[in-house]
Amino acid sequence: MSLHDQSSPEFARGSYHEASRSVQLDRRDFLKVLGGGVLVCLTPTSAWTQESGRTFGGHELPKDVSAWLHIAAVGKVTVFTGKVEVGQNIRTSLAQQVAEELRVPFDSITMVMGDTDLTPWDMGTFGSRTTPTMGPQLRTMAAAARETLVQMAAQRWQVDAATLTAADGKVTDSKQSRSLTYGELTRGEKLVKIVSSEERLTPVTDWKIAGTAVPKVGGRDFVTGAHKFPSDMVLPEMRFGAVLRPDGFNATLASLDTSAAEKLHGVQVVRDGDFVGVVAPDAYTAQHALSAIQAKWNVPAQPSNEGLYEYLKNNPESSGEESPQHVAGSVTQAIASADLQLENQYTVAYIAHAPLEPRAAVATWADGRLTVWTGTQRPFGVRDELVQAFHLPAAQVRVIHPDMGSGYGGKHTGEAAIEAARLSKAAGKPVKVIWTRQEEFTWAYLRPAGLIEIKAGARRDGTLVAWEHHNYNSGPAAIGTPYDVANQIIQYHPARSPLRQGSYRGLAATANHFARESHMDALAHAAGLDPLAFRLKNISDTRLRAVLQAAAEKFGWGREKSTPGRGFGMACGTDKGGYIATCAEVGIDPASRKVRIRRIVEAWESGAIVNPDGLRNQVMGAIVQSIGGALFEQILFANGRILNPHFAQYRLPRFSDVPRIEVVLLERKDIPSAGAGETGIVGLAPAVANAIFAATGTRLRSMPMAPLHKEQHASSAQFHS
Amino acid sequence: MAEFLLHVNGAPLHVNAPADESLLSVLRNRLHLTGPKYGCGEGQCGACTVLLDGEATRSCLVAVGSVANAKIVTIEGLEQNGKLSAVQQAFLDEGAFQCGYCTSGMILSATSLLQRTHKPTEQQIVEAMDGNLCRCGTYPRIVAAIQRAAQSMPAKGASR
Ligand code: FES
Numbered sequence: 035m036s037l038h039d040q041s042s043p044e045f046a047r048g049s050y051h052e053a054s055r056s057v058q059l060d061r062r063d064f065l066k067v068l069g070g071g072v073l074v075c076l077t078p079t080s081a082w083t084q085e086s087g088r089t090f091g092g093h094e095l096p097k098d099v100s101a102w103l104h105i106a107a108v109g110k111v112t113v114f115t116g117k118v119e120v121g122q123n124i125r126t127s128l129a130q131q132v133a134e135e136l137r138v139p140f141d142s143i144t145m146v147m148g149d150t151d152l153t154p155w156d157m158g159t160f161g162s163r164t165t166p167t168m169g170p171q172l173r174t175m176a177a178a179a180r181e182t183l184v185q186m187a188a189q190r191w192q193v194d195a196a197t198l199t200a201a202d203g204k205v206t207d208s209k210q211s212r213s214l215t216y217g218e219l220t221r222g223e224k225l226v227k228i229v230s231s232e233e234r235l236t237p238v239t240d241w242k243i244a245g246t247a248v249p250k251v252g253g254r255d256f257v258t259g260a261h262k263f264p265s266d267m268v269l270p271e272m273r274f275g276a277v278l279r280p281d282g283f284n285a286t287l288a289s290l291d292t293s294a295a296e297k298l299h300g301v302q303v304v305r306d307g308d309f310v311g312v313v314a315p316d317a318y319t320a321q322h323a324l325s326a327i328q329a330k331w332n333v334p335a336q337p338s339n340e341g342l343y344e345y346l347k348n349n350p351e352s353s354g355e356e357s358p359q360h361v362a363g364s365v366t367q368a369i370a371s372a373d374l375q376l377e378n379q380y381t382v383a384y385i386a387h388a389p390l391e392p393r394a395a396v397a398t399w400a401d402g403r404l405t406v407w408t409g410t411q412r413p414f415g416v417r418d419e420l421v422q423a424f425h426l427p428a429a430q431v432r433v434i435h436p437d438m439g440s441g442y443g444g445k446h447t448g449e450a451a452i453e454a455a456r457l458s459k460a461a462g463k464p465v466k467v468i469w470t471r472q473e474e475f476t477w478a479y480l481r482p483a484g485l486i487e488i489k490a491g492a493r494r495d496g497t498l499v500a501w502e503h504h505n506y507n508s509g510p511a512a513i514g515t516p517y518d519v520a521n522q523i524i525q526y527h528p529a530r531s532p533l534r535q536g537s538y539r540g541l542a543a544t545a546n547h548f549a550r551e552s553h554m555d556a557l558a559h560a561a562g563l564d565p566l567a568f569r570l571k572n573i574s575d576t577r578l579r580a581v582l583q584a585a586a587e588k589f590g591w592g593r594e595k596s597t598p599g600r601g602f603g604m605a606c607g608t609d610k611g612g613y614i615a616t617c618a619e620v621g622i623d624p625a626s627r628k629v630r631i632r633r634i635v636e637a638w639e640s641g642a643i644v645n646p647d648g649l650r651n652q653v654m655g656a657i658v659q660s661i662g663g664a665l666f667e668q669i670l671f672a673n674g675r676i677l678n679p680h681f682a683q684y685r686l687p688r689f690s691d692v693p694r695i696e697v698v699l700l701e702r703k704d705i706p707s708a709g710a711g712e713t714g715i716v717g718l719a720p721a722v723a724n725a726i727f728a729a730t731g732t733r734l735r736s737m738p739m740a741p742l743h744k745e746q747h748a749s750s751a752q753f754h755s
Numbered sequence: 756m757a758e759f760l761l762h763v764n765g766a767p768l769h770v771n772a773p774a775d776e777s778l779l780s781v782l783r784n785r786l787h788l789t790g791p792k793y794g795c796g797e798g799q800c801g802a803c804t805v806l807l808d809g810e811a812t813r814s815c816l817v818a819v820g821s822v823a824n825a826k827i828v829t830i831e832g833l834e835q836n837g838k839l840s841a842v843q844q845a846f847l848d849e850g851a852f853q854c855g856y857c858t859s860g861m862i863l864s865a866t867s868l869l870q871r872t873h874k875p876t877e878q879q880i881v882e883a884m885d886g887n888l889c890r891c892g893t894y895p896r897i898v899a900a901i902q903r904a905a906q907s908m909p910a911k912g913a914s915r
Pocket residue numbers: 792793794795796797798799800801802803804813814815816
């Protein structure tokens with residue numbers, strides 16, 4: 035199918051992913067940094083494999099390296115990758131895969147991640163790409179390293195390498211009952227091995243460390259408070275910065291009086307065009323100084339929630355470049371001759387990522403070189419932003435990512451990093467900037483709102499014959515139907531969003547699944563078929579059938595009939611290599627129309643499982659997070675202002691919203707592992723919508739389905755049909 | 756600016772701060788106890804939770820000038836002689852976190868709950884913890900961790 039998936043709407047038009055590969059590997063002196071041992075680099079260019087086995091002094095290493103791995107003289111293994119840990123547990127799951135291939139104990143591995151000076155260039159951590167791409171790459175390197183060590187032992191003993199085995203950090207010659215630890219083998223060596231992705235990997239069925247529930251690396255530091263998040267970073271002499279925000283989007287500064295702020299002890303006001311910031315000796319004074327500034331802004335008139343969806347439909351992105359349309363057969367003809375025809379619109383609101391740790395950065399300049407610690411899913415992307423902002427060569431900027439208080443697709447950009455760097459440059463001291471919650475709600479970007487129109491036709495026996503799906507603005511992720519339909523038109527229509535929008539966990543897969551699966555449910559009811567039977571009739575994809583049947587079985591689908599007070603609904607789908615089916619039970623108070631999700635069963639399959647505990651945690655978390663967007667999360671805005679930029683007004687899922695959740699993991703050891711951080715989020719909203727319909731006969735077609743009113747603070751949300 | 760004597764994690768600490776600066780800001784920025792986190796500054800998320808005379812308290816809403824006589828416990832003060840508290844251990848055993856940013860506040864809220872109610876029902880846990888947000892959605896594991904901690908604690912609630 036020709037639909038292309040764009041990982042991030044905000045950046046889709048640019049070719050940012052190729053923006054910079056300017057890491058000068060040859061400028062690094064590995065000898066100095068790593069002090070000997072064996073270094074393995076992975077490059078997709080196989081020409082380099084010919085040259086493996088060179089010693090590392092002086093000469094140039096390949097530029098196009100995606101990861102590297104080092105075995106020190108003491109046998110310690112360090113893996114360098116540009117990916118970042120944000121709670122999705124890849125620091126653990128990637129190390130497991132390295133330990134597996136290298137045949138070393140899990141705890142001999144250290145992962146160095148997301149540091150633009152130490153790790154190879156990486157596009158960023160999003161799109162569920164780490165497990166399917168970085169996983170195999172690290173495994174390949176580790177396997178190559180193991181082979182190298184075996185060769186080294188063979189040479190030393192003058193025996194055939196095939197007679198030796200590697201296990202538990204040692205190479206063993208069982209015939210002679212002798213062995214050498216990796217540390218003994220690498221001592222005094224300075225060996226570089228360049229490999230491409232052609233190594234033989236350990237079959238999943240033989241996994242001993244990968245595939246098991248290894249506890250999270252550094253878990254203890256999270257329960258003792260010892261872990262340093264980006265906002266916890268402290269440097270000597272560090273100052274605190276804060277930035278003056280306009281009264282609305284697209285505002286221009288009309289007048290400014292900073293005299294009161296400047297009188298405060300130790301405060302420096304920094305102004306550069308419409309950028310106004312303060313630097314102060316402590317966080318309290320910085321906020322104090324900010325509120326002492328008198329500013330007037332001109333805010334132009336701008337759209338609001340009112341009429342948003344018509345606006346998105348009527349304001350295509352001006353580039354005029356429509357996304358590719360997927361067409362098969364003739365939808366018009368097929369619908370005209372179908373027994374059942376059904377047409378409807380669905381909408382999703384803008385929602386905020388609201389990571390619990392807001393944007394934060396600490397910046398410092400030394401000898402013209404800029405170093406920034408910040409929370410971001412794209413350290414190299416943020417480095418490029420800094421390079422541009424300060425007109426520096428890439429080698430003069432270092433971005434370091436301490437494992438952060440998550441992002442969910444919301445921290446691809448480097449706003450706080452640039453602000454901290456700007457203020458630090460002016461102050462001549464390190465500066466920390468932490469966004470307030472209100473800033474995070476207002477000045478970060480949002481998950482796109484969208485309008486989806488679906489037209490479908492089916493035969494009386496439930497065979498789908500036509501499917502037309504148009505998505506305005508929300509995005510193309512998972513827009514293609516996984517059902518067997520001969521006649522299709524599927525298209526994403528980018529629009530001029532009135533609010534800043536960007537990536538979000540699962541992207542538009544949530545919106546497209548909400549619309550598609552609600553529509554499928556409506557078709558099933560129109561055809562007088564059970565929603566499970568109707569779906570199965572139209573699915574030939576065995577993986578999708580398997581999760582659907584597994585979820586239905588665990589849930590006890592069909593055992594009980596929905597009543598006005600209790601509804602059952604289901605949904606299924608696939609995206610980014612993950613297969614999902616969700617069954618929901620909702621309780622509804624017929625008098626107040628209050629709805630409560632009582633039970634969720636979600637079946638999940640994403641190929642071979644690297645860490646079942648981490649996977650369960652991700653799928654569970656995605657289910658919980660999706661409750662918000664399904665029922666009550668939405669950004670309200672008017673005239674360039676966000677109207678609900680506080681947790682008191684923008685409700686996130688809390689303990690009391692959580693139903694009984696059962697996650698059923700299916701494993702396919704024969705299929706390479708897909709990423710699992712995102713797609714678990716797509717099933718709940720349509721399953722709940724379908725359950726509400728089953729109970730009440732009311733079809734809710736807008737997310738959130740039960741927006742809260744100001745006065746409501748109950749855990750149950752009310753819906754209005 | 757005034758000088759305050761605070762009792763934090765069993766130690767007397769002198770600090771210079773404006774009386775109306777939040778306890779959270781003082782702990783994090785002046786005393787370098789970064790275990791308590793900023794999540795909203797408005798009492799809505801619980802990331803900043805500390806114990807004030809044993810009670811879970813949102814440190815972002817408390818002025819430093821008002822706590823000079825209170826015993827303050829942050830997440831850094833729970834571990835005793837290298838041994839995790841029952842609640843910390845239970846969070847670790849259940850893997851009750853993802854990014855871990857909410858964890859410090861969760862553990863202190865749970866500690867306070869278990870001091871009041873030794874064997875809370877699930878409903879009591881949900882009610883007591885509802886002011887603490889976990890955006891990663893690990894609530895079911897946190898409930899399980901609190902139940903596990905309740906099991907492992909001596910009946911009198913002597914453990915902190
Ligand atoms: S930071 Fe105190 S409750 Fe959110």
